[in-house]
Amino acid sequence: MTRALIPVAMLLSALVLSGCKKEEEAAAAPVELTAPASTDDAEWKAYLGQVIGRNQEGVTDRVFSYYLPVGSDTPAEGDQDGKTMFDRQLENVTMVVQRTVLPGNMLAFGSPDSAKMADLVVMSFTDADPSALAGSQVLFIGKPEDSDRVKAAVEVAGAKYVFVEAK
Structure with missing residues (x-):
């Protein structure tokens, strides 16, 4: 029994x-993440950090994140050369893309101003070598209306494109 x-x-x-x-x-x-309703940099950076953390599938090395605050296209007070934050980020990202990005790395882009960040990505990837980002990926956190043009620019450089809607 x-x-x-x-x-x-x-x-x-x-x-x-x-x-x-x-x-x-x-x-x-x-928990579903919600983009901040404000343009507060601290809130946006925290939000973007969480989104990046959830979208690292396939990343085996480093994540390089890029952020633009609202108003990044005006020169900072006391800036001697007249360059804006947008100009500086554009130079930085363009140099990274030109040097190439190793496989397994990720470039992540996000901003409360999705259209401006999309402009930065598209301009940075203009004239990129078709294998500059082979084996790496690009995460764009923004609005759906900006996604297609970012995707087109990123895929020309050989990267895997990942989009997350900031909603």
Whole structure:
């Protein structure tokens, strides 16, 4: 009689454990991220960091993230050369793309001003070598209306394109 109950006990244990696992999985489901309603840099940087953290599948090396605040196209007070933050980021990203990016790395771009960030990406990837980003990926966090032009510029350089809507 006792031996007959062993398979039944094992079956019941398996059912109980599988039920617990499903509850744990449901509790561990990621919370949907919401972009900040404001243009506060600290809030946006925190949000973008979370989005980047969730979209690193296939990244085996480093993540290089680029951020533009709203108003990045006006020169900073006291800036002697008259360059804007946009100009500086554009130079920086263009140099990175020209030097090439090693496979397994990711370039991540995000800003409260999606159109301006899309402009930066497109301009940075103009004249990129077709293998400059082979084996790497580019994450663009922005508005859907900016995604297609960013995708076209990025894919010319050989990168995998990943888009996350900032909503």
